[in-house]
Amino acid sequence: MVRLDLETLLVINGIVVVLSGLTFVINTAMRRSDVPGRIWSVSFIGGMLAALCYGIWAVNPDAEWILIIGNAAYGLVTGAIWSGARVFNGRNHSRPRARGSGSARSCCSPWWRSSAVWLASSACAGVCVAT
Numbered sequence: 001m002v003r004l005d006l007e008t009l010l011v012i013n014g015i016v017v018v019l020s021g022l023t024f025v026i027n028t029a030m031r032r033s034d035v036p037g038r039i040w041s042v043s044f045i046g047g048m049l050a051a052l053c054y055g056i057w058a059v060n061p062d063a064e065w066i067l068i069i070g071n072a073a074y075g076l077v078t079g080a081i082w083s084g085a086r087v088f089n090g091r092n093h094s095r096p097r098a099r100g101s102g103s104a105r106s107c108c109s110p111w112w113r114s115s116a117v118w119l120a121s122s123a124c125a126g127v128c129v130a131t
Helices: 006-030 035-059 065-088 102-107 111-130
Strands: none
Touching (some): 035 065
């Protein structure tokens, strides 16, 4: 029976993610440049960054700071996939509605602020999970 270690699995995972991401990003850049494709390209780039960070962590477990970057990138992936799906399905991407407190609603009113909220919340999640 073949046993695979963590480093091998993460390297193979990283290769698959990078090849898939590069294929999608190049396809979006060359053939069609629509808004959902660009948002999903950001998601694939974040996925490639997360896979790279987790691969570095598997090789060097003492580099805990790399988990912060990887977890933040993974949070960005989730937000970008969600936003791309909303745009693809015809939802207005310029003014998302937040169903939270008043501060969250005021923070997320324009689209660019919601991107900043993704990054900030992803960074906070990465710090919390890594510590």
